[in-house]
Amino acid sequence: MLNKPDALDRMFQALADPSRRNMVERLSRGPASVSELARPLAMSLPAVVQHLQVLEASGLVRTEKIGRVRTCRLEPASLDAAEHWITERRTAWERRLDRLGDYLAQATEAPEHHDERTEP
């Protein structure tokens, strides 16, 4: 499990580049052609196409060529896995803080027991 590159590896790798995030941002507002995606980026069209290939391989973006125009679309469901992974980590951390809070509250409520403290 730890050695094979999986969907999350490809997803986070795809998002680790500002040009690719720019392309995803643009596509989250609706489909676009490759040249529309390239417009705000200071790079050659072949470089844009390379980034697009990384986004396609990650499942974030789907492209379709109709006539002479390649149209790119976001696959928003693919973002769910990354969002879910991050949210789970945050939730685990918050649960831990809650348990710590409960423990401290108990320790404060029952000061007569073995770890007695004087309240300020």
Place this chain on the structure above:
Amino acid sequence: MLNKPDALDRMFQALADPSRRNMVERLSRGPASVSELARPLAMSLPAVVQHLQVLEASGLVRTEKIGRVRTCRLEPASLDAAEHWITERRTAWERRLDRLGDYLAQATEAPEHHDERTEP
């Protein structure tokens, strides 16, 4: 803006590796020593330390050496930026679908007037 590696680059890059995600998962349940982090991973301690350095550089993890033991902690607030970025993209997409839905509903309700609308 598009060329300098920023916090999100480093964050997503840090999360793009299954061993580093394993370490973050472990730390989301509480602080751990380097050898505790290494235990479930089939790799040398120097390799673990290298991954840890990537996690520290991304701001995800903080480490502190007390005596002979280096203790690692998650910085959960650092995950917020990545979570926020993903949620924003999903929200933009959903807003787009809502607008599309409204448009289609209007087109169905009032097929005789091409852009007239009835207020709800």
